Amino acid sequence: MNRFIVRERSLELGRRTYIMGILNVTPDSFSDGGLFLDPEKAVRRAEQIREEGADILDIGAQSTRPGHTPVSPDEEWSRLAPVLTALEGRAGLPISVDTYYPEVAARALAAGADIINDVSGEIHPEMFSCIAEYRAGYIAMHTGSGDADHPAEYPDGVFADVRAFFERACRELVRCGVLEENICLDVGIGFGKTQEQNLALLRDLKETRINGCALLVGASRKRVVAIPSGESEPQRRMPGTVAAHTAAIAGGADIIRVHDVWQSVQAARVADAIYRTAP
Numbered sequence: 001m002n003r004f005i006v007r008e009r010s011l012e013l014g015r016r017t018y019i020m021g022i023l024n025v026t027p028d029s030f031s032d033g034g035l036f037l038d039p040e041k042a043v044r045r046a047e048q049i050r051e052e053g054a055d056i057l058d059i060g061a062q063s064t065r066p067g068h069t070p071v072s073p074d075e076e077w078s079r080l081a082p083v084l085t086a087l088e089g090r091a092g093l094p095i096s097v098d099t100y101y102p103e104v105a106a107r108a109l110a111a112g113a114d115i116i117n118d119v120s121g122e123i124h125p126e127m128f129s130c131i132a133e134y135r136a137g138y139i140a141m142h143t144g145s146g147d148a149d150h151p152a153e154y155p156d157g158v159f160a161d162v163r164a165f166f167e168r169a170c171r172e173l174v175r176c177g178v179l180e181e182n183i184c185l186d187v188g189i190g191f192g193k194t195q196e197q198n199l200a201l202l203r204d205l206k207e208t209r210i211n212g213c214a215l216l217v218g219a220s221r222k223r224v225v226a227i228p229s230g231e232s233e234p235q236r237r238m239p240g241t242v243a244a245h246t247a248a249i250a251g252g253a254d255i256i257r258v259h260d261v262w263q264s265v266q267a268a269r270v271a272d273a274i275y276r277t278a279p
Contacts, residue, residue: 002181004254005135007114011055011214011254013254014254014276016268017254017255017268017272018254018256019053019261020057020096020255020256021057021058021259022060022259024060024063025080039082039086046059046091056093056094056115058115058117059080059096059097060097061076061098073104080108084108096114097115100118100120102124102126105127109136115139116130116136116138117141118138119141119186120143121142123168123169125176128176132176132177136182138183140165140166140186141188142165142185144161144188144192151192151194152192159204166185166208170210184216185215187208189224189244190224195224202247202248204251205247209252216253219248220260221234221241224244238259241259245258245268249268249272250275256268
């Protein structure tokens with residue numbers, strides 16, 4: 001049985017889908033910016049995410065929406081630090097920190113985080129060495145060279161590019177001392193891809209799996225849901241998100257990253273019963 005090991009915790013892969021609940025401590029995230037910027041509100045939301053059945057808490061302090069303004073490592077850490085401090089010993093589930101800054105990752109792991117969720121799509125030897133030191137979990141996301149408004153070109157096709165990035169990232173991670181069991185791979189729905197490419201990845205997710213690494217999908221409230229649904233309000237895209245994530249679960253996703261936690265837990269359990277229960 002393959003596993004995703006995040007410091008002291010081990011998540012067995014293949015038996016069921018794990019739910020990663022999103023907590024954005026940002027003023028400008030695309031669907032919930034500003035709601036949990038206050039540390040006290042963030043902690044209450046973290047507790048709610050746990051109570052609603054999430055398996056992992058993912059905390060982000062910098063928006064990655066199209067057109068976002070990057071913040072400095074110090075600013076990102078100033079948002080993360082009070083939340084991580086308040087959650088120390090009381091989160092009740094693994095904590096993932098969403099950052100592409102090695103210095104923020106090091107601080108977060110020292111403060112008790114279990115996973116670094118890196119959306120940069122880059123190879124970071126300094127980051128990887130830090131992951132190896134703490135035996136933390138690491139999520140590597142494919143982004144291509146474009147963005148949601150100006151997708152990258154993939155001469156050999158998007159699947160080939162995703163797999164090539166995954167293989168390259170895994171080689172470098174292992175070279176830096178990270179175990180394969182500490183690695184999770186994210187196809188990067190909405191990052192540097194056309195709508196057709198996003199849908200293709202959701203439809204045939206199994207084609208992106210390599211080695212025994214965990215596979216994560218995050219389509220929650222994104223444009224990939226908005227376009228076919230015609231829903232302009234991100235908060236009203238939960239049913240479409242469930243449809244997208246059910247397709248991903250059918251293709252073998254191990255983790256889905258979501259805003260709407262209890263709804264996604266219920267949907268994943270039904271999808272698991274259909275696709276992962278032996279006849």
